[in-house]
Amino acid sequence: MKEISNYEPQIIAFCCMHCAYAAADLAGSSRFAYPSSLKIVAIPCTGRTDMGHILKTFEDGADGVLVAGCLEGRCHFQTGNLYARQRVEHVAELLDQIGLEGERARMINISAGMGAKFAELANEFAKTISALGPTGLKKKPASRELPLPSGKIE
Ligand code: FES
Numbered sequence: 001m002k003e004i005s006n007y008e009p010q011i012i013a014f015c016c017m018h019c020a021y022a023a024a025d026l027a028g029s030s031r032f033a034y035p036s037s038l039k040i041v042a043i044p045c046t047g048r049t050d051m052g053h054i055l056k057t058f059e060d061g062a063d064g065v066l067v068a069g070c071l072e073g074r075c076h077f078q079t080g081n082l083y084a085r086q087r088v089e090h091v092a093e094l095l096d097q098i099g100l101e102g103e104r105a106r107m108i109n110i111s112a113g114m115g116a117k118f119a120e121l122a123n124e125f126a127k128t129i130s131a132l133g134p135t136g137l138k139k140k141p142a143s144r145e146l147p148l149p150s151g152k153i154e
Helices: 020-029 051-059 080-097 115-132
Strands: 011-016 038-043 064-069 105-109
Touching: 011 020, 011 051, 011 115, 020 038, 020 064, 020 115, 038 115, 051 064, 051 080, 064 080, 064 115, 080 105
Parallel strands: 011 038, 011 064, 064 105
Antiparallel strands: none
16 A cells, blocks of 8 residues: 555545435535545436446546445436446456556445435545555646647748
8 A cells, every 4th residue: 555645535426316416415514524535426327337437537537436326226227226336346356457456446325315424435435545545547638739840931
C-alpha cells in the first residue's frame, strides 16, 4: 500500500436514482458526512453500467469506483443490480490482473432510506482507496498546440 500525505482520492460513485442517489441525498441533508472528493453520478439503474464505463472511469483519473444499487430483490428492472455486481466483480478481477488493486471497484446495495449507511460505506471505501493511493492511470491531457508553420507565409 502506498502512503501519500495530503492525498485526496478521486472516487466516482455510480448511484441508482431509485435508491443510492436518494440515500446519498438523505446523508447530505441529515448531515452524515462523506468525502467531498466522492463524486456522484446518477444513473437509472446499476444495470446500466457496463465494464467499459467503469474501466473508462479509471482511465479518466478515478482512483476508486463505487457502484451503488438497490437492495437485492428490489431493483426496479428486476435483475439490473445482479448484473451490475457481476460486472463490478469482473472489473475487480481485471484490476488485479493488471497489477492494480481489485478493491478499487466495489458494488454496494442500499435503499433510499439508508442515508447513514451510505455515508458509512462511502467513508469506509474512501479510507480503503486512500490507503491504496492513486492508480497512476490518468492520461495526460492532449496538447492543443498546433505545430508552427516552418516556412514563410506569403
Ligand atoms: Fe436500482 Fe436497478 S433500479 S439498481
